[in-house]
Amino acid sequence: MAIGVWLVGARGNVATLSMVGARAVAREVAGTTGMVTARDPVASLDMPPVEEFAFAGRNLRVLSREGHNILGNTDGLVLEEEENGAGKIESEGRLLERILGYETHNGVRIDYTPSLGDWKTAWDHIHFEGFLGTETKKQFTWESSDSALAAPLLPDLVRLVAYADEHCEGGIQPPLASFFKSTMGVDEHDLSGQLELFYDYAERHAEGR
Structure with a gap:
């Protein structure tokens, strides 16, 4: 059963990171560090899993x-x-x-x-x-x-673009939209939506599709 999570200020930093983080944990691409409910003795309780979270939000003007x-x-x-x-x-x-x-x-x-x-x-x-x-x-x-913020992006981008090239996927890379402020080939500008594109791309290749 889905667990509704209603966020006021759904486009805020904490809200966005919480939604993306929950999705990442559910997909097992991120760990549960910092989540006390993932540690004993709390983890032994019969609680709803993160993958059942259904997010909604109130967007303030x-x-x-x-x-x-x-x-x-x-x-x-x-x-x-x-x-x-x-x-x-x-x-x-x-x-x-x-x-x-x-x-x-x-x-x-x-x-x-x-x-x-x-x-x-x-x-x-x-x-x-x-x-x-x-x-x-x-x-x-x-x-x-300033440099430390951007530097980690470079090795990730090099690896991802090289991987795409090896799989005959050259040209504009819509799944990598989350790496850039001004995107190309995709109209999704919400970070959580961009990360969904990225994770879907990774899952598709991991499954050989």
């Missing part, structure tokens, strides 16, 4: 979004110039509209801060309308090495 990035590496220096950063800003705005399904204010700012070196700080301010039209604001900040 986003009124505006402001994003501010500061970093001190070459990317920051180049993107701070209005002409160079225009493409990145445009792609982020276009992506948000495609995910939401409607236009909204989407401000993006990139500043070069030399002392940060390769470290990046990103701040987002989201103004949205919730239940009974109540206006609410959400802010979050994260910090990390």
Whole structure:
């Protein structure tokens, strides 16, 4: 029997990661580290398995979004110039509209801060309308090495593209949409949907289909 899971703010970071993570655990492509219900003595209880989760969500109306990035590496220096950063800003705005399904204010700012070196700080301010039209604001900040965020993608992409080439699947790779901000060959812009494409591709090949 399916277990309904209703999420308020279904497009948020935690909600998205929870849904993707649950699907990954159900497909046995991810472990259960961090899940206390997967450890004894709790695991011995007769609880519904993760694969029975059926997700739904209440999508709140986003009124505006402001994003501010500061970093001190070459990317920051180049993107701070209005002409160079225009493409990145445009792609982020276009992506948000495609995910939401409607236009909204989407401000993006990139500043070069030399002392940060390769470290990046990103701040987002989201103004949205919730239940009974109540206006609410959400802010979050994260910090990390800019290069370390992107570097792991390269070996994965090389392996996946080489695998596709060996199986006569050259050209645009729709199953790899989750690796890119601006996708090609696929209209799915929701991360959970993109990962479904990726996992379906992997399962199909694993089963020899």
